[in-house]
Amino acid sequence: MSKKPAQSPVDIAREAFQQLATRRVAPTPEAYREAYEEIAGNNSGVKPETVLAAFAVHLTQQPGDIGKLGQRLSTSIDSSNWKEYSEELDNFVEQYFPSRNLVPHGELVPIDLERQFIRDSKKEKMLREVLARVLIFNLASLLQDAPDLVLESKTIGNDLKTAFSEQAMNDVIGRIKQMSFQIELKSEDIAQQQELLMRLFQLLLENIHGLLEKGSWLSSQITAVQELITGPISKTSLADATKTLKEVIYKQGLLKNTLSEEKVTAKNLMLTFVDRLSAMVSTTDNYHKTITGFSQQISQASDISDLNSVLTGIMNATKDAQDEALRSRDEMINARQEMQKAEARIQALESQLVHMGELVREDQLTGSLNRRGMDESLEREVINAERRSTPLCIALLDLDDFKRINDTHGHATGDEVLVHLVNVVKDTLRKLDVIARFGGEEFLVLLPETEPTEAMQIITRVQRELTKRIFMHNTQRLLITFSAGVAYRAAGEGQADLIKRADVALYKAKNAGKNRVVLAD
Numbered sequence: 001m002s003k004k005p006a007q008s009p010v011d012i013a014r015e016a017f018q019q020l021a022t023r024r025v026a027p028t029p030e031a032y033r034e035a036y037e038e039i040a041g042n043n044s045g046v047k048p049e050t051v052l053a054a055f056a057v058h059l060t061q062q063p064g065d066i067g068k069l070g071q072r073l074s075t076s077i078d079s080s081n082w083k084e085y086s087e088e089l090d091n092f093v094e095q096y097f098p099s100r101n102l103v104p105h106g107e108l109v110p111i112d113l114e115r116q117f118i119r120d121s122k123k124e125k126m127l128r129e130v131l132a133r134v135l136i137f138n139l140a141s142l143l144q145d146a147p148d149l150v151l152e153s154k155t156i157g158n159d160l161k162t163a164f165s166e167q168a169m170n171d172v173i174g175r176i177k178q179m180s181f182q183i184e185l186k187s188e189d190i191a192q193q194q195e196l197l198m199r200l201f202q203l204l205l206e207n208i209h210g211l212l213e214k215g216s217w218l219s220s221q222i223t224a225v226q227e228l229i230t231g232p233i234s235k236t237s238l239a240d241a242t243k244t245l246k247e248v249i250y251k252q253g254l255l256k257n258t259l260s261e262e263k264v265t266a267k268n269l270m271l272t273f274v275d276r277l278s279a280m281v282s283t284t285d286n287y288h289k290t291i292t293g294f295s296q297q298i299s300q301a302s303d304i305s306d307l308n309s310v311l312t313g314i315m316n317a318t319k320d321a322q323d324e325a326l327r328s329r330d331e332m333i334n335a336r337q338e339m340q341k342a343e344a345r346i347q348a349l350e351s352q353l354v355h356m357g358e359l360v361r362e363d364q365l366t367g368s369l370n371r372r373g374m375d376e377s378l379e380r381e382v383i384n385a386e387r388r389s390t391p392l393c394i395a396l397l398d399l400d401d402f403k404r405i406n407d408t409h410g411h412a413t414g415d416e417v418l419v420h421l422v423n424v425v426k427d428t429l430r431k432l433d434v435i436a437r438f439g440g441e442e443f444l445v446l447l448p449e450t451e452p453t454e455a456m457q458i459i460t461r462v463q464r465e466l467t468k469r470i471f472m473h474n475t476q477r478l479l480i481t482f483s484a485g486v487a488y489r490a491a492g493e494g495q496a497d498l499i500k501r502a503d504v505a506l507y508k509a510k511n512a513g514k515n516r517v518v519l520a521d
């Protein structure tokens with residue numbers, strides 16, 4: 001179908017008037033517009049007012065400001081106030097789609113817009129550089145297990161530096177998206193592999209554990225590793241555990257060497273014993289042979305003088321055999337004594353090995369219990385308190401201004417201060433009390449069978465003792481103090497809640513000026 005040639009607005013207007021006249025229709029604005037639109041080919045039957053009114057009504061159904069805008073627009077339409085309608089629409093657009101200050105092509109850029117443009121392009125440059133660095137170095141080093149992704153990351157990073165056209169930029173964006181998808185797949189794979197490995201490791205440990213005697217040194221080490229891999233694994237906790245285990249393994253290695261030496265000594269003594277025994281048997285055997293020889297000589301003897309020399313022979317042989325037996329007996333007694341000593345030494349070494357296993361529960365620097373030991377002790381004390389209905393208090397101690405001590409006198413001195421504190425606490429507390437390192441310069445003291453008033457007195461006594469036992473650094477006296485929060489365990493209260501309350505009390509002690517003890521609510 002051939003298209004009607006385009007008419008100018010003036011021609012259309014003229015033709016519209018002619019049509020109204022031909023059709024004998026009164027030239028009202030509505031009739032004129034209908035005729036005009038019909039000739040212009042825009043006779044869809046939909047009127048702009050209808051569309052705008054429907055739009056306003058639609059807005060009134062929305063909540064909040066948009067709904068209110070709809071009401072205002074509807075009012076403007078009802079009063080045919082199109083100026084007001086237009087202003088409302090302008091305000092709406094400005095509020096929700098603020099102008100981006102675009103400058104029409106060919107016009108001069110206002111000075112502040114120009115500055116903003118320069119700022120923006122500087123930011124873009126910085127962003128581009130940072131992103132390229134992340135891709136070339138950081139991401140690439142994280143993806144070491146996937147060489148193809150390392151290469152892609154580096155290539156994209158380099159391409160990004162020179163992607164100045166829109167097409168180049170789109171290409172880089174597409175490749176980054178693709179790579180991010182591949183990384184996602186890869187990390188899922190790695191996570192699955194790690195989980196499988198962990199499960200295998202756990203199975204292996206369970207099996208070894210089942211084969212070991214309860215309470216043996218190896219058994220306690222395996223429990224430590226099992227606990228470690230069931231909890232959330234962080235780099236620090238792994239490093240801590242590795243350090244502790246390495247130390248224990250080294251010490252156990254030393255002991256095991258000594259132990260095998262002792263076992264060799266015992267074996268040698270056994271050999272001596274057996275040697276002496278067989279020597280004795282052969283001496284007795286010889287004696288028997290000699291006696292048999294003598295008995296033949298006696299039966300063949302013709303006179304008494306022959307018998308006399310046989311008798312002398314018998315006496316000498318008997319004496320030799322007796323001497324040999326005595327010597328063997330003495331040697332065997334010696335060997336037995338040596339054997340007993342070696343046995344005692346082996347037992348002592350073995351019990352030292354058991355103690356080594358317990359080191360896994362000890363804080364290597366201060367000799368107090370570590371977190372693991374603390375958890376076990378606290379659990380045990382909570383059970384005891386519950387079972388025997390006895391009071392249990394705990395105290396959280398935190399050294400005051402410890403950072404300043406480190407900063408002023410060095411980290412090594414800080415370490416010595418921690419050891420000093422633990423020694424003072426151990427010397428001041430009762431036998432049944434326990435101190436554990438809670439972390440950094442914070443310690444937890446367990447006070448079983450202790451009422452809160454008594455607990456406050458004990459911790460205050462520790463404070464006094466600490467100020468009395470002056471800490472010397474070179475020739476300088478350093479005043480070491482701590483703040484503490486004491487909590488009395490309520491019936492049925494769990495460990496975490498109890499510690500939390502002690503922590504809140506400690507926080508209050510710090511806020512109230514430090515070097516004081518506060519009892520938790």
Ligand SMILES: Nc1nc2c(ncn2[C@@H]2O[C@H](COP(=O)(O)OP(=O)(O)OP(=O)(O)O)[C@@H](O)[C@H]2O)c(=O)[nH]1
Binds near residue numbers: 400410413439440
């Ligand atoms: N020497 C040494 N310092 C440690 C150890 N563990 C943690 N620290 C330091 O302890 C300091 C604790 O500092 P903050 O938490 O600010 O506490 P603070 O200086 O005692 O301040 P207050 O608790 O408010 O009195 C940090 O500087 C840690 O580095 C450690 O084993 N040895």
